[in-house]
Amino acid sequence: MIGYSVYLIWCILIFLSVTGPSHGEVDTRECLFYNVNYEIEKTNQSGVESCEGEKDKRLHCYASWRNNSGTIELVKKGCWLDDFNCYDRQECVATEENPQVFFCCCEGNFCNERFTHLTPSLLIKPPPPTPTLLNVLVYSLLPITMLSMALLLAFWMYRHRKPPYGHVDINEDPGLVPPPSPLVGLKPLQLLEIKARGRFGCVWKAQMMNEYVAVKVFPIQDKQSWMNERDVFLTPGMKHENLLRYIAAEKRGTNLEMELWLISEFHQRGSLTDYLKGNAISWTELCHISETMACGLAYLHEDVPRYKGEGPKPAIAHSKNVMLRTDLTAIIGDFGLAVRFEPGKPPGDTHGQVGTRRYMAPEVLEGAINFQRDAFLRIDMYSMGLVLWELVSRCKAADGPVDEYMLPFEEEIGQHPSLEDLQDVVVHKKMRPVFKDCWLKHAGLESMCETIEECWDHDAEARLSAGCVEERISQIRRLTSPPTSDCLVSMVTSVTNVDLPPKESSI
Numbered sequence: 001m002i003g004y005s006v007y008l009i010w011c012i013l014i015f016l017s018v019t020g021p022s023h024g025e026v027d028t029r030e031c032l033f034y035n036v037n038y039e040i041e042k043t044n045q046s047g048v049e050s051c052e053g054e055k056d057k058r059l060h061c062y063a064s065w066r067n068n069s070g071t072i073e074l075v076k077k078g079c080w081l082d083d084f085n086c087y088d089r090q091e092c093v094a095t096e097e098n099p100q101v102f103f104c105c106c107e108g109n110f111c112n113e114r115f116t117h118l119t120p121s122l123l124i125k126p127p128p129p130t131p132t133l134l135n136v137l138v139y140s141l142l143p144i145t146m147l148s149m150a151l152l153l154a155f156w157m158y159r160h161r162k163p164p165y166g167h168v169d170i171n172e173d174p175g176l177v178p179p180p181s182p183l184v185g186l187k188p189l190q191l192l193e194i195k196a197r198g199r200f201g202c203v204w205k206a207q208m209m210n211e212y213v214a215v216k217v218f219p220i221q222d223k224q225s226w227m228n229e230r231d232v233f234l235t236p237g238m239k240h241e242n243l244l245r246y247i248a249a250e251k252r253g254t255n256l257e258m259e260l261w262l263i264s265e266f267h268q269r270g271s272l273t274d275y276l277k278g279n280a281i282s283w284t285e286l287c288h289i290s291e292t293m294a295c296g297l298a299y300l301h302e303d304v305p306r307y308k309g310e311g312p313k314p315a316i317a318h319s320k321n322v323m324l325r326t327d328l329t330a331i332i333g334d335f336g337l338a339v340r341f342e343p344g345k346p347p348g349d350t351h352g353q354v355g356t357r358r359y360m361a362p363e364v365l366e367g368a369i370n371f372q373r374d375a376f377l378r379i380d381m382y383s384m385g386l387v388l389w390e391l392v393s394r395c396k397a398a399d400g401p402v403d404e405y406m407l408p409f410e411e412e413i414g415q416h417p418s419l420e421d422l423q424d425v426v427v428h429k430k431m432r433p434v435f436k437d438c439w440l441k442h443a444g445l446e447s448m449c450e451t452i453e454e455c456w457d458h459d460a461e462a463r464l465s466a467g468c469v470e471e472r473i474s475q476i477r478r479l480t481s482p483p484t485s486d487c488l489v490s491m492v493t494s495v496t497n498v499d500l501p502p503k504e505s506s507i
Contacts, residue, residue, distance in 0.1 A: 012217075012368035026090065031061035034077040040404060049080035061112035062105040077112050080105045083197065093118055099498040115479070162421035185500060189263070191215060195270065200225050200336055205266060213247060218260040225336040226260040232335040233262075236314030237304045242296025244323065244333030257295060267331060272322040272387070277405045283397035283444055285328055287477040290391055290448075293322055293330035294473060300332065301377050314342040317376035321422045322387065341373040358409055358417060359383040362427045363460055365419070376465040378460040384469065385455030389433045392448055400438030409432050430458050444480035448473070 033049035035041060051059040062080040066073040080086060086105035092115040094104040104115050189208045194372075196203040200222045204215040218226040231245035232238070245265040252259040269275055272289070281289070297318065304313035321334035361382035363369045369379070386408040396402050412431065414422045427429045432453075439445040451472050453465045464472070 017160065026061040028061060028079075028109060028111070030109050031079045031112055032077050032110055034063075034074055034140075036073075036075050037505065043415065046077075049078045053081050053215060057082035058087065058107070060089075060107050061104045061110070062086075062102050062103065062114045063092050063115040064103045066101055067117070075101060079480065083412050084201065084221070092116070095119065105313050146318065180487065181340075187354070189215070191212075200216070206263075208247075208263070212266040216262040218262070220256060220258045222336075223260060225260060225343070228338070229262060229334070229336040232316060232338045234461075235316070236310035236338060240296065240299050242292050242299065242329070242331060244331050264333065266421050267323045267325055269324040269326060269328075271406075272324055272330065273390075276390060279326075280396045280402045283442075283480070284393060286391050286395045286397070286448075287444075287473060288329055289324070289330050290388055291470060291473045291477065293332070293387070294384070294466050294470035296330060296332040296501050297380065298470050301380070314340050315373055315377065316340050317373075317380055319324050339376055342374070355421065357422060358407060359386055360422065360426075360461065362430075362458055365423045366427045371389055375460065375467070381463045381466065381469075382456050382460075384466065385452045386433065388448065388452045392435075392439060392445060392452070393433075395445065396437040398436070398442045399443055400436065432456055444476055447476045447479075451476075 004134040015083060028051055031049050031051060032046075033044065033367040034046045035043050038045040051061075053059050060080040060083060061078070062074040063077045066075060083105060083349045086107060088096075090104040090111060092106040094102040094117040095113070096102070098118060102115075102117055104112075104117075106112060107132045141149055192207050194202050195205050195214070200220055202219045203427045206213050206215045216229075230249045238246070244418060247265065252261060252264065256292040266339045268364055272293075300316045300318050302313075303315050306312050316335075317339045318332060318335065321332070323331045323333055325331060345495060359382075361369075363375075369375050389408060390405070394402060394405055407415065409417065409422070409425060411424055411434070417425075435449050439449060451464065454462070455469065457463050
């Protein structure tokens with residue numbers, strides 16, 4: 001009986017696909033463009049933007065605005081890269097309750113011309129029209145179909161018994177993931193607010209028991225990236241004070257509606273880029289952030305032998321993504337594009353031309369890399385040089401004004417450079433972001449700039465290692481720190497030529 005009912009449902013679905021309207025993917029080529037900060041970001045204020053992206057990724061339009069006591073203040077409009085939240089939306093409608101900035105996205109040329117805000121309770125769609133013959137078939141088979149579906153649902157619930165609230169479930173395909181941790185399994189998890197959107201989905205702030213956590217949500221189309229990041233986190237030896245703390249992985253939903261969750265510790269300060277946009281940093285903060293960032297990257301790049309019962313940790317090359325703890329300690333995370341180099345095993349299908357385009361090394365831009373361990377680690381060091389430049393550009397230690405935050409090469413080729421733009425500037429002209437004269441008049445910043453130049457050297461083999469950068473920054477910090485009491489005693493002794501009693505040693 002169940003098999004016969006399933007067959008009838010299958011026939012109905014085929015009939016729907018033949019007679020019903022087609023709701024295929026809407027092609028998006030152009031969107032209306034607007035930027036309220038056009039003067040600061042050096043763009044046009046308004047116009048039309050041509051959307052470009054990878055062939056297998058969908059394109060969308062978006063709009064963002066503020067509602068100031070009933071007055072609508074438009075912030076930005078333009079093209080939006082592949083985001084599963086925008087799929088099959090022909091109108092730009094924001095659904096969040098009371099955000100600081102409203103956001104909506106849609107598919108179709110110029111679909112962001114009009115935008116609106118509706119709460120979820122008001123989003124009621126009328127049922128699609130159905131052919132008369134289909135109504136007859138549905139009403140005729142409804143009793144049998146409902147009974148069959150009830151039996152199937154009861155059987156499925158019996159086989160997949162779960163608590164009535166969201167929980168963390170690490171169970172995966174047999175043999176791929178170790179058993180669930182008793183410290184994590186079956187803890188209630190509540191999503192609170194979206195903190196960031198990226199190429200692989202969005203990141204939520206969530207609450208698990210009495211702890212805030214970060215939940216990175218991948219659509220099913222990006223399962224490979226989710227699996228890669230999860231596998232990197234599960235690599236032996238991946239617990240380090242400067243690496244993001246992994247908690248669990250989870251699947252939500254079924255079939256094409258399935259979402260893949262990655263749960264990790266939450267950092268309120270967010271990414272280094274977001275922090276630098278709103279904050280200038282002191283010399284001490286610059287040294288602390290850069291040194292802890294280099295420490296984390298050095299550990300990632302290192303082959304660690306078997307330790308405390310765990311297997312050996314292989315060297316791992318990482319894409320650029322740094323977060324900050326409350327005390328501004330740098331934390332390296334986002335391993336969706338990371339590459340592991342285990343002895344005797346190939347690095348996999350990952351290639352160097354991934355990640356954020358403007359941070360690509362010259363050998364990546366010209367397609368001249370090899371797939372060896374050291375080549376990938378040197379690509380990381382080029383990116384690190386650009387991140388260190390971003391830190392120096394926002395440091396207030398030099399005698400001069402601190403400019404607004406700018407991305408590397410933004411001054412030379414703008415916010416949205418093409419691959420050809422970067423190839424011309426980085427590969428052919430061998431240009432790098434500019435050092436200001438006032439930086440070079442500060443002893444510490446001058447030494448930092450020399451280190452940066454050795455990180456982004458055009459010759460990959462001449463670049464510093466992450467461990468060397470960590471040692472350099474530690475030495476620069478010590479040499480530029482204020483003199484201690486021991487130093488002052490030595491200075492007084494040398495000037496006055498007076499024998500002072502020996503100073504007690506301090507621990």
